[in-house]
Amino acid sequence: MKIWFETPRRAVLLSLLLASMGPRLHPARVFPVDSPAATWSPGNWAGDEGRGGAKYRQAWNTGAYMRWTWQSGAAQPSATLLLDDRLFPEKYRRPSLAYAIDGIWRAKVPVTNELEIVELRKASGPHELFVVLTASRQQDRWGAPGMPATNALRIEGLRVDDESRPVERKAAGPWALILGDSITEGIGGGELAGYGWLLGQSLAGAGWEFCQSACGWSGWLAPGDNPRDVPGYYVITNGADGAIVYLDAASRWNKIDGDRHSLLDANGHLSGWGQVNQEPALIFINYGTNDKGWYKGDGALVAASIRRGLAALRGAAPRATILVMIPFNQAAAADLKAAVEERQKGGDALIHCIDLGQGVARALSSPTKPLGDLHPNDAGYAWLASLIIPRVFTRLGLRVE
Numbered sequence: 001m002k003i004w005f006e007t008p009r010r011a012v013l014l015s016l017l018l019a020s021m022g023p024r025l026h027p028a029r030v031f032p033v034d035s036p037a038a039t040w041s042p043g044n045w046a047g048d049e050g051r052g053g054a055k056y057r058q059a060w061n062t063g064a065y066m067r068w069t070w071q072s073g074a075a076q077p078s079a080t081l082l083l084d085d086r087l088f089p090e091k092y093r094r095p096s097l098a099y100a101i102d103g104i105w106r107a108k109v110p111v112t113n114e115l116e117i118v119e120l121r122k123a124s125g126p127h128e129l130f131v132v133l134t135a136s137r138q139q140d141r142w143g144a145p146g147m148p149a150t151n152a153l154r155i156e157g158l159r160v161d162d163e164s165r166p167v168e169r170k171a172a173g174p175w176a177l178i179l180g181d182s183i184t185e186g187i188g189g190g191e192l193a194g195y196g197w198l199l200g201q202s203l204a205g206a207g208w209e210f211c212q213s214a215c216g217w218s219g220w221l222a223p224g225d226n227p228r229d230v231p232g233y234y235v236i237t238n239g240a241d242g243a244i245v246y247l248d249a250a251s252r253w254n255k256i257d258g259d260r261h262s263l264l265d266a267n268g269h270l271s272g273w274g275q276v277n278q279e280p281a282l283i284f285i286n287y288g289t290n291d292k293g294w295y296k297g298d299g300a301l302v303a304a305s306i307r308r309g310l311a312a313l314r315g316a317a318p319r320a321t322i323l324v325m326i327p328f329n330q331a332a333a334a335d336l337k338a339a340v341e342e343r344q345k346g347g348d349a350l351i352h353c354i355d356l357g358q359g360v361a362r363a364l365s366s367p368t369k370p371l372g373d374l375h376p377n378d379a380g381y382a383w384l385a386s387l388i389i390p391r392v393f394t395r396l397g398l399r400v401e
Contacts, residue, residue, distance in 0.1 A: 027161065027162035028078070028159050028160065028161060028162055029159070029160060029161075029162050029164065030082065030157045030158065030159045030160075031068065031070065031157055031158045031159075031160065031164075031166055032054045032055075032156075032157045033047065033053070033054065033055070033056055033057045033155060033156065033157055034052065034053065034054045035157075035158075035166050036166045036167075036168035037068050037069055037070045037158065037166030037167060037168070038066060038067070038068055038158070039066065039067040039068075039069075039169055039170070039171050040057060040065075040066050040067075040171075040273070041059075041063075041064050041065045041066065041209060041210065041211055041212075042171065042175040042177075042209050042210070042211045042272025042273060042278070042280070043175075043177055043211030043213060043256070043263060043270070043271075043272055043280070044059040044061050044063075044064035044065075044211050044212075044213065044256070045057045045058065045059045045064065045066075045256075046058050046059070046256050046257060046259070046261035050261065050274060051256075051261065051271075051273060051274030052274060055156065056084060056154050056155060056156050057154070057155050058148065058149075058152050058153065058154040058155075058257075059133060059152060059153050060133075060136070060141040060142070060149055060151065060152040060153070060257060061133070061211075061212055061213050061214065061215075062095075062133050062134060062135060062136060062185055062186065062212065062214070063132065063133065063134075063178075063185075063186075063194075063196065063197055063200065063211075063212025063214070064132070064133045064153065064211075064212070065130065065131060065132040065133070066130075066131050066132075066155065067128065067129070067130050067131075067169065068128070068129040068131075068158050069126070069127070069128050069129075069166070069167045069168075069169045070126070070127055070158075070160060070164045070165060070166050070167050071125065071126050071127075071164065071165050071166075071167050072124050072125065072127060072160065072161060072163055072164040072165075073124050073163035073164070073165075074124055074161040074162075074163040074164070075122070075123070075124055076122055076161075077120060077121075077122065077123070077124065077127065077160065077161050077163075077164065078116075078117075078120065078159075078160065078161050079101070079116075079117040079120050079127070079129060079158060079159070079160050080114050080115065080116045080117065080158070080159040080160075081099075081114070081115040081117065081129070081131065081155070081158055082113075082114060082155070082156040082157045082158065082159055083111055083112065083113060083114065083115060083153070083154060083155055083156065084113075084154040084155075084156055085111060085112060085113045085154075087148065087149070087150050087151075087152060087154060088111075088150060088151070089150060092150075092151070093137055094110050094111040094112075094136075095110075095111050095133055095134075095135060095136035095137075095151065095152075095153055096108055096109060096110055096111070096133075096134050096135040096136070096191070097109040097110075097111060097115070097131055097132065097133060097134060097153070098131075098132050098134045098191060098192060099115075099117070099129060099130060099131040099132070100128075100129070100130045101117050101119050101120050101121070101127070101128070101129050101130075102119075102120070102121045102127055102128060104119045104121075106119060107134070107191050107192075108134075108191060111153060114159075117129060124163075126167060128169075129158070131155075132192070133153045134191045134192055135191065136151055136153075137151055138182070138215075138216040138217070138224075138225045138226055139151060139225050139226060139227065139229070140225075140229075141215075141225060141229075141230065142225070142229050142230045142231070142257055142258040143257050143258040143259040144258045144259065145258065145259060145260050146259065146260075147258075147259060148257075148259050149257060149258070149259070152257075171209050171272070171273070173207065173208075174207075174208050174209075174280075174281035174282070175208055175209040175210055175211065175272050175278075175280050175281065175282075176199075176200065176203050176208055176209075176210040176211070176280060176281065176282040176283075176284060177210075177211050177213065177270065177280040177282065177283045177284070177320075178196050178199060178200055178210060178211065178212045178213065178214070178284045179213050179214065179233070179283070179284065179285040179286065179287065180196060180214040180285065180286035180287060180325075181214060181215065181216060181217065181218050181219060181224070181286070181287060181289055181290055182214070182215075182216030182217065182375065183195075183286065183289065183327075183328065183374070183375060183376070184196040184212070184214035184286050185212075185214035185215065185216055186214075186381065187216055187375050188372050188373075188374075188375025188376055188377055188380075188381075189372075189375075189376060189377055189378045189380075189381045190378050193378045193381050193382070194381050195376075195381045195382075195384040195385040195388060196212050196214055197212060198381065198382070198385035198389070199284065199385060199388060199389055199392065200212055202385075202389045202392075202393070203282075203392075206393075206398050208281075208282075209272070211272070211280075215230045215252075217230075217290055218230060218232060218233065218287070218290060219232060219233065219287045219288060219289065219290040219291035219294065220232060220233050220234055220287050220288065220291050220302060220305040220306055220309055221233075221234075221235055221236070221291050221294065221295055221301065221302060221305050222290040222291050222293075222294035222295070223250075223294075229258075230252065231249075231250050231251050231252040231255075231258075232250065232251060232252070232305075233251065233252060233253050233287055233305075233309060234246075234251050234253050234305050234308060234309030234312060235247045235250040235251045235305065236301065236304060236305050236308060237301075238301065244304055244308075246308070253309060253312060253313070254270075254312075254316070264316060265278065268315075268316060269316050269317060269318075270283075270313075270316045270317045270320075279316075279317045279318075279319065279320060280317055280320050281319070281320055281321065281396075282320060282321050282322075282323065282392070282396060283313055283317060283320050283321070283322045283323070284323045284325065284392065285313075285322070285323070285324055285325065286325035286327060287327075287332075288302075288306075288326075288327045288331045288332030288333075288335070288336055289327045289329060289331045289332075289374075291305075291331070291332060292331065292332060299335065302332060302335060303335040303338070303339070306332070306335055306336060306339045307339045307342065310322065310324070310339055310340070310343060310351070311343075314343070314348060314351070319350070320350065321350045321351075321352075321395055321396060322350060322351040322352075323351075323352055323353075323354055323392060323395060324336055324339075324340050324351070324352070324353050324354070325353075325354050325388070326353055326354065326355040326356070328356065328360050328361060328364055328376075328384065329361050329364065329365075329374065330358065330361050333355070336353065337353055337355075340352065340353050352395055354388065354391050354392070356384075356387055356388070360384070360387070363383075364376060364380065371383060
């Protein structure tokens with residue numbers, strides 16, 4: 001019998017289990033997180049060695065996903081997702097997952113130490129497991145240097161039957177970076193109902209990968225989560241001499257988390273998986289709703305953050321299409337449009353606004369709230385996605401099938 005385990009903790013526990021169960025334990029092997037069987041959503045995951053390593057992958061953004069593909073020769077195959085739940089304090093309300101195994105979905109799955117994939121088709125042949133982080137509390141998600149976040153999803157591998165072999169499925173060519181606040185995160189809607197996820201799924205249908213990097217309460221300047229421990233997107237302040245000062249430690253545009261994991265490659269460009277030449281083909285950003293309230297009307301500072309933040313994104317993704325979403329309530333609309341127009345006049349032909357107009361703002365403020373309000377409900381998110389997706393596809397030159 002051959003058993004492979006990649007972490008000392010699991011080796012000890014499972015050797016004891018093997019001794020106690022003897023021949024009743026089916027032979028098994030573990031695909032580690034750096035196995036060719038695993039594909040990770042771009043821009044979401046850090047590891048035990050920077051963005052990589054063999055021990056684990058960790059993410060905090062809802063919408064972060066992974067894909068496992070393998071071939072089993074067993075007539076009764078098995079699969080168990082191995083997670084590390086030691087990050088969570090005792091009695092902590094843990095994040096939730098959803099997964100699809102060979103096309104069969106299961107939702108509202110709490111994070112636990114081991115997750116048996118009970119719906120696995122009991123037959124030999126190819127299998128695909130798709131897992132997505134769907135919900136988490138808006139706190140304790142960022143971490144600090146040398147201190148990983150306590151509210152994050154950590155994956156250690158996939159345990160399968162011994163007759164299984166990994167099947168490599170490389171990530172699709174282009175990928176999209178979808179940025180925003182709690183509305184992009186999907187707050188107010190059900191599981192996998194947010195417009196950000198629906199936009200990502202529409203792009204996936206066109207052969208793309210995507211990263212949903214959204215955080216409640218946040219904005220260009222406004223910090224996110226509650227308490228406000230996630231940095232604002234591109235944070236500046238007025239210096240003593242009147243000059244604007246950029247605060248990198250207080251900004252998240254170039255970071256995955258607070259534990260020294262950069263979103264940039266060795267050339268200073270945004271990178272999906274940490275290597276060069278992995279820049280996003282699309283940056284979709286919906287910020288502004290939370291900024292002026294947080295900064296008590298300092299519109300000049302918000303406007304400067306937008307201009308400088310867009311310049312930083314262009315420098316870090318020179319060939320990406322950048323689509324700036326005007327918030328659905330029209331917050332900061334004038335500043336956003338002015339910043340985009342300024343870049344267009346400067347020769348940037350790959351940046352545009354998407355503005356759904358005052359009609360959407362009125363619909364989301366309807367007294368009976370059929371579509372929700374500031375945070376849409378499921379119907380509201382579906383409606384918004386139906387308006388946004390064709391506009392995005394048009395800008396990218398993609399067809400809506």
